[in-house]
């Protein structure tokens with residue numbers, strides 16, 4: 001599709017020989033914010049990892065800007081401009097905040113631009129400027145997520161995969177992070193956002209996918225998914 005930044009088609013993925021994701025297609029348009037929601041263990045993280053090259057990809061294709069990148073490894077994907085912020089272990093705890101951000105741009109040679117980009121990250125997450133010389137291990141949960149996203153931004157991505165950036169955060173911090181995620185999208189980055197806070201994520205997303213037991217149970221506009229009665233019963237609950 002001409003306006004797709006990223007297109008994953010018929011993805012079958014998992015670990016070792018175990019199939020978790022059972023033939024899933026997702027599309028991410030330019031400057032789109034797309035939510036991927038679903039119950040615990042439904043395969044959301046595995047889908048991201050299969051697409052990115054961090055879990056087994058048994059079959060399916062991934063294309064980016066019309067180019068086939070199915071077999072392009074994770075490091076090369078990062079260089080191409082596809083960023084990925086994992087659900088866990090997403091910062092280097094024994095490095096300073098500034099050093100973590102520098103790690104995000106280690107492959108870039110344009111050092112002046114890197115410094116300018118770090119200022120850009122501090123503009124989005126001012127608390128990281130205050131904490132720039134602190135070890136990442138001393139950050140709060142919310143600050144750590146901001147650092148993980150900031151580090152990904154240092155590679156100047158055009159596409160960003162965010163795996164549950166708001167897990168285990170207080171509601172006030174969740175709302176703040178969602179505002180920042182939207183701001184990042186508004187700056188021109190396409191975002192695939194995996195979220196536990198399904199309702200809030202679908203409210204801010206352009207489109208959404210619901211993954212249940214490794215398959216897409218529903219896709220459509222955020223409001224459209226939220227209005228679906230079956231879905232509410234399946235898992236949205238009171239969230």
Ligand SMILES: Nc1ncnc2c1ncn2[C@@H]1O[C@H](COP(=O)(O)OP(=O)(O)OP(=O)(O)O)[C@@H](O)[C@H]1O
Nearest residue numbers: 015020038039040041042043044045046047087164
């Ligand atoms: N490294 C792994 N090796 C083997 N199986 C795994 C591995 N990681 C996850 N799984 C299994 O794959 C299935 C899907 O897990 P996954 O982490 O993708 O779910 P999820 O939708 O991201 O869940 P959550 O909302 O809890 O993050 C689960 O049954 C899980 O036990």
Ligand SMILES: [Mg+2]
Nearest residue numbers: 044045046087
């Ligand atoms: Mg997960």
